[in-house]
Amino acid sequence: MKLDHALATIAEDIRPSENQKVFACLAEYVFAHKKDIKHLTYSSIAQVIGTQRPEMLLQVAQYLSGERVKLLEMKFELIIDDNIIPLDDETVYHAEITGSLIHPDTGYPVKDYDRYIYPYFIPSREIENG
């Protein structure tokens, strides 16, 4: 995926057209900093695109990690107190299917895990290869 192609797809997909520059802004940022970005949170995306509106934030993050442009990959981590534990796809999938999240370090289920699980984004393989 190249930036030109991503911007053209955004122009084609995003309506109303005045919203396109918000999506394009994040796309350009990700391309410009793809080597440095290892962890994008919703709050850092909000700063990049200059919005605090949750619905816009979700829409932009969802679109940029969706099949159409796939510039970002969504990941999850567990944050309990100050401990941050990355979750692999198998652990997340198991939690979705069974409703029980196994803590990767302790090996025991995390009680009320919904309170401690957070999404973040990294540049996708497509953009890294591009």
Add this chain to the structure above:
Amino acid sequence: MSAIDFADGLNERKISFSLFRNALHQNDLAASLGWERTIDKLTEHLNSPKTSATYATGLEAVYVDLTLNGNKLIKVFKLLGDYDELIKHFSMELVEQKTIYDKRFPLPLEHDDLVAAPLTLSCADYYTTEDRSSFVFCSKQYVVEKEILPAESLTDNAQNDYGDFDEIYGVRKRAVQLFDVVCVDRESGTLQIRMDGLDVQKTKDIERRLLILESKVLQVIEAAFDVTKIISGAINFFPCIKKLYSSVDGRIAEIGHTTDSAGVHRGKMRTKQHDFRDDTYHAGGVAGIVELNPHMLSKCWNSPSRQGYVELVIPGTVALTSSANPTIDTAFVLSCASDIDYDFVMNKIFESMTP
């Protein structure tokens, strides 16, 4: 004793699950998500005639590896004298003929027996290979656990007496058996004290036990040898910090440092998969100063066995950088699922000590 007891024993000892899983993979044994599913899977393999023998041998090896290595607080002394004489002397004087732990060693005692055990350190046995002899000291320690209790657990009488509470906690003092190791390592010419319990105890409690064990070992040496001809002072890890930071191998997980412009900094990445030296903010800061003046460091490397990562933490405080003779004589060697992992980290320490 059944082979699955080795897995249960590690679970009872609160060994980190990720470390257990890495050790299983290093021994080509199957693992799954969490203790429960992994123990089910191991039981299946132990019940199958095709895999039973391999799994029984493998699980014992994993248990011993995680007892001697795992997550340890270490103190290291350079050995000067005859290792064989020292090992022979230790085997006669450190190892106790009969201890309460013999009943299930190398497994931990069952609850009631453990509660009845004394609080002293007892050397229950030792393992010898061509390169090293490892003397295992068992002890009973108490850990304090705190749990949120359901609101209904408060009786009506208690509610009447004390009123309503938003959260109710239960505090339990639980006895755990720890396995500290005194190792005479021929290859590196060192005596290493490897303290257990990092997953369940505070560092201060472990350091208190370390003092007792160290003095016990020194007394045994003094009884038969001139100590000054056998052992030199503990290795100072402080000078290693700078070299470990600047060696390009591995990943810096955390660093604490000061600057000449009176800044005090402590920084780390969100996970140990990333190198802090690559953090744009940190790299920009480093480029703008003459010298980084570090006082603590944590560094990770991919495990040489290709399962997980190993970690070295050299702890230190800001006060050290103001000292004329900064000394750190303990370090943490973490996530070592085997001798290979542990030796790899120790070699990194020794390499960083050479000018």
